[in-house]
Amino acid sequence: VSLNHHVTLDGGAEGIHIGDDSRIAAYCTLYAFNHGLDADRLVREQPVTSKGIRIGRDVWVGARAGIVDGVTIGDHAVVGMGAVVTRDVEPWTIVAGNPARPVGRRPGAPDLPR
Numbered sequence: 001v002s003l004n005h006h007v008t009l010d011g012g013a014e015g016i017h018i019g020d021d022s023r024i025a026a027y028c029t030l031y032a033f034n035h036g037l038d039a040d041r042l043v044r045e046q047p048v049t050s051k052g053i054r055i056g057r058d059v060w061v062g063a064r065a066g067i068v069d070g071v072t073i074g075d076h077a078v079v080g081m082g083a084v085v086t087r088d089v090e091p092w093t094i095v096a097g098n099p100a101r102p103v104g105r106r107p108g109a110p111d112l113p114r
Helices: none
Strands: 008-010 016-018 029-031 053-055 093-096 101-105
Touching: none
Parallel strands: 008 029, 016 053
Antiparallel strands: 093 101
């Protein structure tokens, strides 16, 4: 695994798992926790939850991407620069944007099961 400079990882209570041979570019943020938003509590008194983040093997996360709690990124996926990943990413899939959406598949990816 390689982590470039200024990467922020906060595993919350459930942690962040990063598979072998994955690369996370500069200035990425991964937060494996979330705050509540109840109207009857001050922001500083909100409960915190954590589901964890899972990044598969051979994943490339582009610079300044953000990944939120509860997300799983499948093996061989690519997250484009500046993407905000709020949903799971299927293996071999390329995602980009805010929120991140599929924009393609890695060249040479196996056919999807039918």
